[in-house]
Amino acid sequence: MAYEQYRRWIILSFPNFNRGPVLDLLAGSFAGGTAVLFTYPLDLVRTKLAFQVVAPSKSSIHGLVVREHVYRGISDCFSKTFKEAGLRGLYRGVAPSLYGIFPYAGLKFYFYEEMKRHVPEEQKKNIMVKLVCGSVAGLLGQTFTYPLDVVRRQMQVQRLLASNNTEMMGTFETLSSIARKQGFKQLFSGLSINYLKVVPSVAIGFTVYDVMKTYLRVPSRDEAMVEVVTNKRNIQSSSLNT
Numbered sequence: 001m002a003y004e005q006y007r008r009w010i011i012l013s014f015p016n017f018n019r020g021p022v023l024d025l026l027a028g029s030f031a032g033g034t035a036v037l038f039t040y041p042l043d044l045v046r047t048k049l050a051f052q053v054v055a056p057s058k059s060s061i062h063g064l065v066v067r068e069h070v071y072r073g074i075s076d077c078f079s080k081t082f083k084e085a086g087l088r089g090l091y092r093g094v095a096p097s098l099y100g101i102f103p104y105a106g107l108k109f110y111f112y113e114e115m116k117r118h119v120p121e122e123q124k125k126n127i128m129v130k131l132v133c134g135s136v137a138g139l140l141g142q143t144f145t146y147p148l149d150v151v152r153r154q155m156q157v158q159r160l161l162a163s164n165n166t167e168m169m170g171t172f173e174t175l176s177s178i179a180r181k182q183g184f185k186q187l188f189s190g191l192s193i194n195y196l197k198v199v200p201s202v203a204i205g206f207t208v209y210d211v212m213k214t215y216l217r218v219p220s221r222d223e224a225m226v227e228v229v230t231n232k233r234n235i236q237s238s239s240l241n242t
Contacts, residue, residue: 036097
């Protein structure tokens, strides 16, 4: 929804703007950023709940003291995080998420729309073609931005790992720390398994979205924009005549 709205807003606000892949890149980037800002606290809670280790109290794993059931559930995690650090705590790690989602979402839409432009007209409604375009878009977008996803997750769980006297690190400090202490390859750790989730997810998401628009007889983006621009001109013309 945000992608379509940003795309429409850019075209209406800047009529001379090129309606090519750059438009999809910009609209996709802003849409991704908007989605992150609205849903980030849920992602933070999910990561914290998945990360906490259930083990006997005061046990040690690699020298780290682990408490049993740090959080008892979603609402408890929200509550404790908010009490510890306020609203800022619920958005801890949002910076690398935004740094990552802007290019990721933008590149995802860019690659998908650009690949569809090179598909022969008679094949554009083929579901398998849409799935392939979505798969490649998801794979390329994820590959370029994955290190920032690693940084985001490290920042989200820093408070669970750190002692009370340890200062929380920022985005670029965390990035350099991972590269320095664990090596550059660590920034791409888990990328292959992430492909198994992201690639089909993006492919199915784009495909179902396009198929549902066709099923619901939603006009194509270009047709809709021609209608909007024509109506706008008609209104302006009638105002001048009046």
